[in-house]
Amino acid sequence: MTTTTPDARTADRTVELAIGGMTCAACVGRVERKLGKIGGVRAAVNLATERALVSAPAGVDDARLVETVEKAGYSARVVEPEADLEPEGPDTLRALRRRLTVALVLFVPLADLSLAMSLVPSLRFPYWQLVVALLALPVVGWAAWPFHAAAARNLRHGTTSMDTLVSLGVLAATAWSLVGLVTTAGQPPVAAGWEAVLHPAGPLYLEVAAGVTAFVLAGRYFEARARRRAGGVMRALALLRPDEVTLLEGGADDAAGATERRVPAGLLRVGDRFVVRPGERIAVDGTVTSGVAAVDTSAMTGEPVPVEAAPGDAVLGGTIATGGRLVVRADVVGADTRLGRMIAAVERAQAEKSATQRLVDRISSVFVPVVLLIAAGTLTGWLLAGGGTQQALAAAVAVVIIACPCALGLATPTALMVASGRGAELGIFVKGHRALETVRAVDTVVLDKTGTLTEGRMRVAAVACAADVDEADLVRRAGAVERASEHAIARAIAEHAVEAGGGALPEVVDFAAEPGLGARGVVEGVDVAVGRPGALPPELAGPVAEWERAGRTVVTVTVADAVAGTFALVDPVPEASRRAVEGLRARGLRPVLLTGDSQAAARAVAEAVGIDEVHARVLPDDKVGLVARLRADGRVVAMVGDGVNDAAALAEADLGIAVGSGTDVALEAADLVLVRDDLRGLVSAIDLARSTLRTIRGNLVWAFGYNVAALPLAAAGLLNPLLAGAAMALSSLLVVTNSLRLRNAG
Numbered sequence: 001m002t003t004t005t006p007d008a009r010t011a012d013r014t015v016e017l018a019i020g021g022m023t024c025a026a027c028v029g030r031v032e033r034k035l036g037k038i039g040g041v042r043a044a045v046n047l048a049t050e051r052a053l054v055s056a057p058a059g060v061d062d063a064r065l066v067e068t069v070e071k072a073g074y075s076a077r078v079v080e081p082e083a084d085l086e087p088e089g090p091d092t093l094r095a096l097r098r099r100l101t102v103a104l105v106l107f108v109p110l111a112d113l114s115l116a117m118s119l120v121p122s123l124r125f126p127y128w129q130l131v132v133a134l135l136a137l138p139v140v141g142w143a144a145w146p147f148h149a150a151a152a153r154n155l156r157h158g159t160t161s162m163d164t165l166v167s168l169g170v171l172a173a174t175a176w177s178l179v180g181l182v183t184t185a186g187q188p189p190v191a192a193g194w195e196a197v198l199h200p201a202g203p204l205y206l207e208v209a210a211g212v213t214a215f216v217l218a219g220r221y222f223e224a225r226a227r228r229r230a231g232g233v234m235r236a237l238a239l240l241r242p243d244e245v246t247l248l249e250g251g252a253d254d255a256a257g258a259t260e261r262r263v264p265a266g267l268l269r270v271g272d273r274f275v276v277r278p279g280e281r282i283a284v285d286g287t288v289t290s291g292v293a294a295v296d297t298s299a300m301t302g303e304p305v306p307v308e309a310a311p312g313d314a315v316l317g318g319t320i321a322t323g324g325r326l327v328v329r330a331d332v333v334g335a336d337t338r339l340g341r342m343i344a345a346v347e348r349a350q351a352e353k354s355a356t357q358r359l360v361d362r363i364s365s366v367f368v369p370v371v372l373l374i375a376a377g378t379l380t381g382w383l384l385a386g387g388g389t390q391q392a393l394a395a396a397v398a399v400v401i402i403a404c405p406c407a408l409g410l411a412t413p414t415a416l417m418v419a420s421g422r423g424a425e426l427g428i429f430v431k432g433h434r435a436l437e438t439v440r441a442v443d444t445v446v447l448d449k450t451g452t453l454t455e456g457r458m459r460v461a462a463v464a465c466a467a468d469v470d471e472a473d474l475v476r477r478a479g480a481v482e483r484a485s486e487h488a489i490a491r492a493i494a495e496h497a498v499e500a501g502g503g504a505l506p507e508v509v510d511f512a513a514e515p516g517l518g519a520r521g522v523v524e525g526v527d528v529a530v531g532r533p534g535a536l537p538p539e540l541a542g543p544v545a546e547w548e549r550a551g552r553t554v555v556t557v558t559v560a561d562a563v564a565g566t567f568a569l570v571d572p573v574p575e576a577s578r579r580a581v582e583g584l585r586a587r588g589l590r591p592v593l594l595t596g597d598s599q600a601a602a603r604a605v606a607e608a609v610g611i612d613e614v615h616a617r618v619l620p621d622d623k624v625g626l627v628a629r630l631r632a633d634g635r636v637v638a639m640v641g642d643g644v645n646d647a648a649a650l651a652e653a654d655l656g657i658a659v660g661s662g663t664d665v666a667l668e669a670a671d672l673v674l675v676r677d678d679l680r681g682l683v684s685a686i687d688l689a690r691s692t693l694r695t696i697r698g699n700l701v702w703a704f705g706y707n708v709a710a711l712p713l714a715a716a717g718l719l720n721p722l723l724a725g726a727a728m729a730l731s732s733l734l735v736v737t738n739s740l741r742l743r744n745a746g
Contacts, residue, residue: 015062017052019045020075023150023162023220027074030159034072035065046417051079073153096221103143103214107207110135114207129181136206140174144213160368166216168372169400173209176393208397215730240318240339241265245283246275248327268330276326284317285332293324371711375399378715391717398714402707411699414739419692422742427675428685435671438655439689441636445584445682446627446649448641449595449605452659452679453581454571456642458492461552464543465565472500474565477523478530478557480505485519489555492569493530518555529558533566540566551604573608576678581609583683590635594618594626594649623649640682657682691745699735706731 019031028045031052035043040057054065062078069076114132147170150163245265250258260275265283268274273289276282282295288309295309297319309315315328318339334340375396382392420430430436450456465471479497482490483505497505508528511521518531533556536544540563544554547568555567584591592613593606602616615626627649630637639653650656657672659679674681713719 013056013058015054015056015065016079017054017065017069017076018079019050019052019069021150021153022047022050022074027161030072030157030161031069031074034068038064038068041065052076071157073150073157073159093221096217099143099146100214100217100221103139103210103217106135106139107210107214110139110210111207132206133178133181136174136177136210139210139213140170140206143217144170147213147216160372162368164368165371165400166212169397170209170212172393172400173212173397174206176390177206177209218733240281242281242283246277248273248275266334268333270330270333272330273327274330276321276328278321278323278325280321282315282317282319282321282326282328284330284334285337286315286317286328286330288313288315289327289329291324291326293321293326296320296322367707371400374711374715381715382717387717395715395717398717398719399711402710402714402719411703411735412696414736415692415695415699415742418739418742419688419695419745422745423685423688426684426688427678427681428688429673429675430671435655436689436692438636438671439638439686440693442589442638442655442686444590444592444630444635444637446592446594446630446637446639446653447581447611447679448639449593449597449602450571451642452640453577453593453605453609454573455677456571458489458553458569458571460492460496460567461570462543462547462568463565464540464568466537466563467539469559469564471565474557474559475500476505477526477528477559478565478567480508480523481511481519481521481528481530484508484511484521485513489553489569490519490530493555493567496567526560530555531558532556534563536566537563543568549600551598551601553601571605573605574678576680578609580679580683581611583680584686585610587683587686589686592630594623624652627652640679657685688742688745691742695739695742699738702738703731703735 022028022031022045028047031045032043035041035052035054038056038060041060042055043052045052052069056065066076066078110132113128113135144167147163147167150161151167154161154164242265244262245268247261247263247268248258249261268284274283274286276293278293288311290311292308292310295307295315297307297316309321309326314331315326316339317332317337332338378399379392379396382395383389387395416436419436423430447453463471463475465474475497479494479501482497483494485491485494494505506524508521508523511519513519518529520527520529520531522528533544533554536556544566547554547566551570553569555569556563557565557567581591590613591609591611592615593602593611594615595602595605596618597616599614599616602614606612606614618626627637627639631652631654636655637653638655638657639649640657640659641650642659650658655671657674659674659677672685674685710719
């Protein structure tokens with residue numbers, strides 16, 4: 001996938017590559033270094049997703065990037081939009097399963113035979129060692145071939161990886177055993193009984209070599225399965241896109257001359273019309289041109305109640321028409337649809353690396369060479385100490401096997417990958433792993449009022465009439481005038497009038513909008529004006545003063561040049577906002593209300609949700625300044641907003657959070673997007689981020705602690721190479737399994 005980036009000075013475009021053949025963090029470092037040697041190229045490679053995000057100048061084409069990765073010994077291809085979203089494909093899993101099955105089927109009788117021959121000498125039969133060799137060779141040869149091939153590839157390029165350690169250990173044990181088989185055939189082993197099992201010192205290490213192969217393959221297989229499970233959200237999102245769509249060509253929507261044709265959904269272009277029948281998914285974002293249907297939007301917005309869609313209404317790709325037939329005009333197609341942007345956001349988040357992972361990668365890149373030196377030192381030390389060749393080899397092989405940094409390389413990326421996938425399930429789209437790391441440190445949350453804490457939709461809360469004025473007539477006439485206006489307050493009065501009257505509103509003539517003042521027109525032969533309060537009769541002054549103190553918006557209606565009544569409007573505060581603020585406080589965060597509205601309106605909302613610190617009548621530039629001042633005071637600030645005027649403040653904050661119903665500018669400026677219009681998603685995001693960081697810390701403690709504790713034991717000859725292989729595979733499996741617990745977080 002190739003996209004442009006805003007800063008052409010650093011990189012004209014971003015290319016996403018799928019990398020094959022990586023097995024550990026050392027591989028990650030090698031690919032990044034090779035790509036980094038191309039002038040102007042920066043790369044971030046993720047082991048868990050097997051993807052690389054590459055920033056490249058316009059003069060560096062995709063073919064050169066792919067060629068560079070292939071010269072490093074790995075496969076590479078450019079990821080196209082809407083391509084496969086799985087780090088491990090079915091073919092990879094099938095191949096691993098075949099090799100693992102063969103390894104286990106042969107290892108079990110091999111281990112049983114070796115154990116029986118060691119514990120019960122009377123059971124030995126002529127050339128039993130040859131039977132052991134025949135059982136072991138397919139395992140250490142064919143089943144372990146991926147390790148040997150990768151090690152050989154690394155050797156050609158003068159590098160090392162985890163595969164180098166596994167291959168070296170398996171080949172060393174096998175070679176020593178075959179030499180021993182030839183030279184000591186028919187002789188009893190040096191050790192017998194359980195001592196032979198715990199500390200094998202005989203000439204045969206074939207069961208060790210086969211066991212290490214089986215255990216490492218098992219670890220790889222379960223890692224691959226776990227990583228596919230971690231990418232389940234991506235596949236679920238991709239399945240929201242239908243494969244085919246009914247394209248409508250020629251004539252009007254329902255004209256006899258119009259023809260329908262089934263085509264791949266990817267062929268839709270802006271302006272095309274397509275038919276959506278009951279039960280079908282809407283292919284792309286568009287506008288209904290004909291038909292009425294209930295649309296299930298739960299997959300995109302989380303709202304359980306279907307929404308009625310009629311001509312002129314906008315609909316989202318990925319939603320389902322549950323009843324009725326619609327004809328939709330495609331407005332946005334491909335990766336630019338809301339669903340496409342959601343998938344891209346999760347892909348970017350899973351492909352990027354955190355600061356923690358970059359540190360781990362640097363450590364892991366030098367870890368393998370250091371382990372090889374330790375293994376060589378262990379072998380030399382045992383020989384010099386007179387421990388014997390067999391014991392020295394056993395200790396060196398154990399060091400090589402136990403030190404494989406699989407768990408270290410997977411500790412961070414698997415947790416972050418699962419977390420970003422879980423976030424998508426919760427309606428939280430993370431644009432980069434930096435956001436998850438920043439959420440943990442946030443101590444102040446700045447909240448915009450309109451559309452964030454409130455519904456962002458004005459409603460009539462009360463009506464007051466002058467003496468001898470009928471409320472029904474007042475509401476009907478005001479609604480008729482306001483129906484012709486596009487203003488949010490006008491829409492609220494018009495909707496209230498329709499609901500109150502239960503029918504159509506009268507016609508308005510000579511309509512005129514007066515910016516900043518209101519609107520006027522002639523209704524039922526009478527001049528009606530709706531706008532700002534002016535001079536009020538005594539019976540209206542009291543209610544209006546009370547409304548203004550409560551922070552409500554007041555609109556006056558004048559009929560025949562006389563004040564006839566007033567409307568009080570309010571932007572309702574949903575219960576979810578109050579609970580969200582309670583959740584923030586319970587987690588030790590300080591909420592701050594920031595709005596361009598009046599002090600009274602701001603205070604009313606603040607009291608409703610439980611916020612103490614309020615900044616009202618703040619212009620967009622002042623919002624940026626306030627966020628900057630809070631940061632200068634040492635606070636780590638998250639800014640939550642939904643409008644164009646919030647975009648600069650979202651970018652200025654340590655963490656920008658946009659509400660999903662907000663403007664495209666706000667969504668682009670944010671680091672994290674709450675898809676559902678429910679501020680409680682912010683609390684879920686905080687819980688998810690904190691759980692993720694705890695999981696990463698636990699993974700790293702286990703991975704580092706495992707290697708640090710096990711290496712001395714292996715070097716001292718206290719760890720059987722067979723047990724070392726099992727422990728190494730178990731370590732990686734524990735790290736991945738621990739990360740998968742995040743699927744229930746938030």
